[in-house]
Amino acid sequence: MPEFLDLHGRTGKALRALADEAMRRHGLHVGQNVLLAALWERDGSTPGEVAAALHVTTPTVVKMATRMTAAGLLTRVRDDRDNRLVRLWLTDAGRALQGPVESERRRMEDAVTADLTDAEREHLMSALTKIHRSATELLGASGPADHDDPAAG
Amino acid sequence: MPEFLDLHGRTGKALRALADEAMRRHGLHVGQNVLLAALWERDGSTPGEVAAALHVTTPTVVKMATRMTAAGLLTRVRDDRDNRLVRLWLTDAGRALQGPVESERRRMEDAVTADLTDAEREHLMSALTKIHRSATELLGASGPADHDDPAAG
DNA sequence: CTGAGGTCGTTTGCCGTCTAACGATTACCG
DNA sequence: CGGTAATCGTTAGACGGCAAACGACCTCAG
Numbered sequence: 001m002p003e004f005l006d007l008h009g010r011t012g013k014a015l016r017a018l019a020d021e022a023m024r025r026h027g028l029h030v031g032q033n034v035l036l037a038a039l040w041e042r043d044g045s046t047p048g049e050v051a052a053a054l055h056v057t058t059p060t061v062v063k064m065a066t067r068m069t070a071a072g073l074l075t076r077v078r079d080d081r082d083n084r085l086v087r088l089w090l091t092d093a094g095r096a097l098q099g100p101v102e103s104e105r106r107r108m109e110d111a112v113t114a115d116l117t118d119a120e121r122e123h124l125m126s127a128l129t130k131i132h133r134s135a136t137e138l139l140g141a142s143g144p145a146d147h148d149d150p151a152a153g
Numbered sequence: 154m155p156e157f158l159d160l161h162g163r164t165g166k167a168l169r170a171l172a173d174e175a176m177r178r179h180g181l182h183v184g185q186n187v188l189l190a191a192l193w194e195r196d197g198s199t200p201g202e203v204a205a206a207l208h209v210t211t212p213t214v215v216k217m218a219t220r221m222t223a224a225g226l227l228t229r230v231r232d233d234r235d236n237r238l239v240r241l242w243l244t245d246a247g248r249a250l251q252g253p254v255e256s257e258r259r260r261m262e263d264a265v266t267a268d269l270t271d272a273e274r275e276h277l278m279s280a281l282t283k284i285h286r287s288a289t290e291l292l293g294a295s296g297p298a299d300h301d302d303p304a305a306g
Numbered sequence: 307c308t309g310a311g312g313t314c315g316t317t318t319g320c321c322g323t324c325t326a327a328c329g330a331t332t333a334c335c336g
Numbered sequence: 337c338g339g340t341a342a343t344c345g346t347t348a349g350a351c352g353g354c355a356a357a358c359g360a361c362c363t364c365a366g
Contacts, residue, residue, distance in 0.1 A: 002262035014288035109155035
């Protein structure tokens with residue numbers, strides 16, 4: 001029963017449930033808001049680009065895009081110049097959610113970290129960053145190459 | 154793009170991938186080791202008991218138990234006294250994994266927190282605990298009652 | 307211009323998670 | 337003793353995540 005892994009996992013579960021609840025208020029599933037965020041940042045991205053930005057695989061984006069297209073949040077358009085590519089474009093409905101969803105997400109972050117002092121928050125981010133780096137490096141050993149910051153160190 | 158939520162999420166993904174890789178070395182899927190851990194702690198538990206111990210729902214445990222039974226890690230036995238109940242019993246194969254898997258998990262925790270000083274680790278656990286509590290409480294408001302520490306505060 | 311190889315998105319299939327609905331069994335009250 | 341209510345495990349269906357296989361398209365050498 002390792003302490004940190006367990007605590008991190010349970011915290012993640014709680015945060016996920018909280019986000020799910022919050023996003024449901026806007027008619028979204030929990031994963032959809034991050035896909036939307038990628039398009040708010042760069043509308044007309046391809047599934048592969050979105051996947052890279054979100055640190056998930058392409059099939060995951062494809063599935064989500066299918067549901068979100070059915071939900072009227074975005075549209076799929078094949079690229080004229082390169083017919084292999086598909087571009088995901090926000091609909092008005094998808095664009096309209098940006099404000100509400102972003103503030104909802106900020107509110108959640110604030111609420112969840114409300115009990116921490118500024119110093120605690122900094123230490124937390126710092127420690128989590130170190131752990132993230134360690135985990136990613138351990139993964140890199142005979143694992144998948146992430147191409148996020150391999151040589152740029 | 155809230156900082157903490159994003160970082161926590163990415164860290165969780167990396168940790169999960171790492172655990173997945175580690176457990177695969179023992180022929181397990183990532184979720185199976187925690188179910189086994191519950192039975193190592195209390196062999197012959199019911200799906201409901203395991204679910205409560207793991208902070209997941211009963212159907213989740215049922216599905217995993219089905220696969221793990223097929224994999225020869227445990228067996229399902231109906232309780233004689235109360236025929237609604239099902240008891241999950243470890244097989245020799247399931248028991249044999251306890252040592253290796255537990256040390257694997259400890260090794261992973263150590264490796265991942267190796268860059269932190271003792272003080273940093275304590276602060277991290279403390280901050281994460283606060284966040285977990287905040288998230289759980291926010292969830293409690295018109296959400297599912299978890300019965301984990303409602304009055305015992 | 308043609309064929310081989312690389313790049314995409316998609317499909318398929320699995321794992322873990324949840325909620326909702328269902329069926330069987332037990333417990334409790336009259 | 338009987339019937340309703342509570343308790344369990346299971347099933348069904350959905351979402352988010354991954355890896356592997358596939359098919360369509362582009363590129364580039366020849």
